Amino acid sequence: MMSKKNYSLVKWLLLLFLGIWVVFTLFPLYWQVITAFKSAAETNLTVPTFWPKEFHPENFVAVFADPTNFKALVDSFIIATGNTLLSLFLGTLAGYAFARFPKQAGGENLAFWILSNRMFPPVAILIPMFFLFDALPWGTDSYMSLIILYLVFNMPLATWLMMVFFRDAPRELEEAAYLDGFTPFQAFWRVTLPLVLPGMVSVGILCWIFAWNEYLFANLFVGSAVRTFTIVIPTFTSGSQSLWNLQMAFSLIAMVPPVTLFIVLRRYMVRGLSLGVVKG
């Protein structure tokens, strides 16, 4: 057993460690922000500066001098939004069925099978999907191919989280609606769906973040017609000179949506739902 004095020493050491960890986490982000404000010359100094000599907020505008950069954000947005809507639609159907008619819908094992698809190693399906989409009318280099592919990890997530929300929605209200002469669809659409709408929005946001951030599928599938920002950013410096400041400014802009949404969503994420179900 530990004495009181030793115990408080351990406490302080642990707190110190936590503090160091916070610094370790935030330092790269700090570095990213100050680099985004530096001039191109300052990023290439032999001794790096830990505070910009002069601020160049115009970097954030200069990023979009190349129209492909703006288009990359638009492409990412279209793909993430399209995929989120599709995942929510399919996930809501299945989630509702699993919550209300567990036996008839295939039971626990089917639900877990759907979830297991989320953990699937993407390399195992990447290559065949490439040739499959190649043979389809819209080809690989299109919004459609990525919107469909991202279902692999987003639809199981949506199914599971919607299942949890539908379970929490009181079924008595739905039964009462039946008695008032609603058809099952009306009861679902007018009574239950409004109840789970807040949950649905947060599931949608989560799916959107995952689709926005995706790199591996996009890397293989995109070509000249569609390029997500996740593909554009790493190749930013491939020209003759490295433009770290613009690259960092661009990545800061691209980070704004997921980071903002995360801060809004954090309470919901911390509350039990993050049990690995959230991560693919």
Added chain:
Amino acid sequence: MSTGSGSYGAVANPSQGVPDWFAKRKKIPTNLIVARWVPVALVGLPVLTLLAIVIYPTIWMFYHAFQDTNMMRLFQSNWSFVGFENFITVLSSSRFSDSIWHLTLYLTFGTGLEVVLAVILALTLFELVQKPLLRTLILIAVVLPMMLPPSIVGVLWKFMLTPSNGAVNHALLSMGLISSPVEWFNAGVSLWSIIIADVWNWTALPLLIIYSGRVSLPPAVYEAAKVDGAGGWIVMRRITLPMLKEVIAIAFIVRFMDAFKFVDLVYVMTSGGPAQTSELPAYIAFQRGIREFAIGEAAAYAIIIFACSAVIITLFLKYLKKVLKAQAIA
């Protein structure tokens, strides 16, 4: 009590002055009434989608793992059966055994370390930081890296680890921890660069899982321990850690699973180089199939990864069921 007995009477004899809606309501079985095909159709659509985008490609991979397919043969569709030749080629290649060694290092000092750090950090944060606002701020700060796109994480760390004038080398030099700049992207070191970036990026996930696991532990147990006069350390060792056992296992398995899919940081930071010294199995499967056109071999890699993942996923689902049952989510 009299009202209570009245309502019992009403149930026993529905015809006696029971409101119409109540009597009807009693006739409804526990399940809502819909046609038999409705739930099947509701689940059917998502399941069909998964069959198309997961099961079909898996079967395709299994088939081609036993063929001598390469890109050219695929387009001319004249591949032929070669038995286990692809597997033999893969398993006997030094590229594969090297990547297994890299994976072992990554699992120990990436995944393993992340979970250990996460346990320490999550519990320190929950037990020792009392101010709610401070706690929230720290939580946001430490979980933030997880929300960033992996390609940005890769680029950011590549920039920070630039050997000549990167922030990390400069900081280490000025603190006197190293005497000359570390060549972060040389053979033998580049894998460690990836591991550092990965620890930065993904410690957040086990941390979040363990933190939320700790939040949902029943406070009553802790009150009882307090009444019995148990001190902080004893409570941690005898109550908190045993009760979090499954949650910690989940956190570990989730990260372990990710290790078999881990490609993006490798791709962005080193492309497996220099000279294939930072390649992980998933990266090789990707590279062999897509960039080096050896589809049969890539399929063999994918099958090996698939088999490992299947074992881990099964294990994961087992623990998940347990924890979800305990937390009454499923």
